Amino acid sequence: MMHDFDELRVPEGADPDWRHHMTEIWVQRALEYQDHGIDLLLTGQSPLREVLAVCLVDVGDEVRRARLAERDPVRWDAPAVDAFLSWASWHRKHALDPLSPARRHHRQQLARDGLAPPDQVAHR
Structure with a gap:
């Protein structure tokens, strides 16, 4: 499954608290996918230190x-x-x-x- 971090819409004036909250939402979704044997590729711009485990996919x-x-x-x-x-x-x-x-x-x-x-x- 592939998603973009911002696909859930970025509100005007989004701040680090919003980004941290959205990161938590995506982590929870990744765990749900994992429970069903589904891998998640999440693209986005959040600093790597704000997520549990990442793999930087770059071009x-x-x-x-x-x-x-x-x-x-x-x-x-x-x-x-x-x-x-x-x-x-x-x-x-x-x-x-x-x-x-x-x-x-x-x-x-x-x-x-x-x-x-x-x-x-x-x-x-």
Whole structure:
């Protein structure tokens, strides 16, 4: 079964709390599928650290650029495609090393959102 994270509609002003809630909904749906022997491929843009287990399925930027142009050339103008490719690059780097000092701000977000295990949260 294949689904896109955003197919359930993204509300105006969606924030990290909304994304976390939707991630939980998709995890529950994946578990239901698993109970019935169905595999789930979920596409989306949520940071990998926000889900239990993931596999990054990726394509090269030129392939992605071509697919977006075919999908909807009005919505995917050059600045929108460039932003999307930047997000894809972030995911590639994050998948390789989610705790890299170069991405230290992601760890801070993790702690701020209350997602880090208690033993990984520093207190002043």
